[in-house]
Amino acid sequence: MTQPESQPQSDGSSEQSGFLKGIEFLTGSDPNLGSFLLTIGIVTCVFIALFQFTLPSPVSHLLTAGVIIITVVSAGFAALLDSLNYFDETTESTPQAGSDTVQDDKPWVPKEQVSASLPPMINFDEELRELQAHFDGDLPDQLTPFIEDYRRLKMNPENRMSIASDLRADLNPISVILDEDTPEYQVYQRISDGLFRYIGDSAGHLTVTDATSRDAAGQPQEIKTVAGDLAVFDISVRNEGEATDVEVVVEFYDGDESLSTWTGSLKSVSPGATEAISTNIYVPESADRMRTDARPA
Numbered sequence: 001m002t003q004p005e006s007q008p009q010s011d012g013s014s015e016q017s018g019f020l021k022g023i024e025f026l027t028g029s030d031p032n033l034g035s036f037l038l039t040i041g042i043v044t045c046v047f048i049a050l051f052q053f054t055l056p057s058p059v060s061h062l063l064t065a066g067v068i069i070i071t072v073v074s075a076g077f078a079a080l081l082d083s084l085n086y087f088d089e090t091t092e093s094t095p096q097a098g099s100d101t102v103q104d105d106k107p108w109v110p111k112e113q114v115s116a117s118l119p120p121m122i123n124f125d126e127e128l129r130e131l132q133a134h135f136d137g138d139l140p141d142q143l144t145p146f147i148e149d150y151r152r153l154k155m156n157p158e159n160r161m162s163i164a165s166d167l168r169a170d171l172n173p174i175s176v177i178l179d180e181d182t183p184e185y186q187v188y189q190r191i192s193d194g195l196f197r198y199i200g201d202s203a204g205h206l207t208v209t210d211a212t213s214r215d216a217a218g219q220p221q222e223i224k225t226v227a228g229d230l231a232v233f234d235i236s237v238r239n240e241g242e243a244t245d246v247e248v249v250v251e252f253y254d255g256d257e258s259l260s261t262w263t264g265s266l267k268s269v270s271p272g273a274t275e276a277i278s279t280n281i282y283v284p285e286s287a288d289r290m291r292t293d294a295r296p297a
Contacts, residue, residue, distance in 0.1 A: 033082050037075065044071040107139065108147050116157040119271035121194040121205065121240040122164060124150065127187045134184045142177055146170035160242070161199065168195045198241065205241025206294040209274060210234070211250075213283075213290075223252070228285035236276040237294040239269040245297035248277055252287040259284040265297055 044067055051063040108128050117123075128147070132139055139147070149170055153163045171192055178185045197204050214232040215221045221231065237246055246266040252259045260282075266275045283290075 033078060036078050040071060040074045040078070044068070105137075108150050110151045110154050112155060114154050117271065118154060119198070119205070119239075119241045122153065122160070122167075122198050124191050124194070127191050130187045131184060134187075140177060142173040146174065164195055164198050168192070168199065171195070202241060202244070203295040205239060205244075206246060206269075206296070207238045207240070208235060208248075208292045208294050209238050210236040210276075211290075211292040223283060223290050224288050227283050227287045230280050230282050232278065233281050234276060234278045235264075235292055236274055237266060237269065238274040239271060241271065243268055243270050245269070246275070247295050247297040249291075249293040249295070250281060251291045251293075252284050253289050253291065254284070254286040255288070259287055 047067045048064050051060040051067070054060075055063065108125065128139075128150075131143070146167060149163055149166045153160055153167065156163060171188070174188055175185075178188055212234050213221055213223060213226055214234070215226055216230070216232075218232070233250060235248055235250070237248060239246070246269050248264045248266060250262045250264075252261075262281045264277050264279055266277055269275045
């Protein structure tokens, strides 16, 4: 009994859909009720002005009346389309489809807002984009556990070390589907190295990117030149791990013999940031070289 009753409803729905699609040549592929009525109004005014100013009175009045009748019919037609939700359906469907597509294109991006950005050494967004391109946009099933834990890594800044260990385990199936002599394997290796560095000694998260010495006049000088005097040292440190206070170390040598050590500090260096310290340090008289280092304070 239910089957005969449902069939006419389906036919009516398809006929209505076919009718609405058939009038797109009048309204365009993405119609709007306001613009449709505005177009009708403009066309009406143009024709009325044309008939009133170019034709004699009996003919101009008749044609003007005809234009007004057509305008009324067109307005009624627009009201009918609006009652069928023709204008609303076409404008609302497009943004939703676009939103779903963007989300599907980047499955490693959490839907929720991320409270703290990832440190550079474990930010693998670029690497995942490269792998996605290699697999023609369709990431293999072996990557699913890694992507799920990677989203979890982004959402849980207080538990990143533990999640990073899970990510390292998730990498094992990925290495099997990549050839070692390909650029894609190098992408996998970058991810692996970043996780090893993050999980390992936190001192490896800090790097001295630049260290120079200057004399009292501000001119760059070698250590031998400023030995036995006070010199200005500029030292830059980059942090690729979590935010931390940094202890900066400068050690002076005469050959292999350590002469003296100076330490300073940088407060709360952010992930991915490079901070510099500039200070006066006395250089021992026989010093011929120096060593710099940075470690968590």
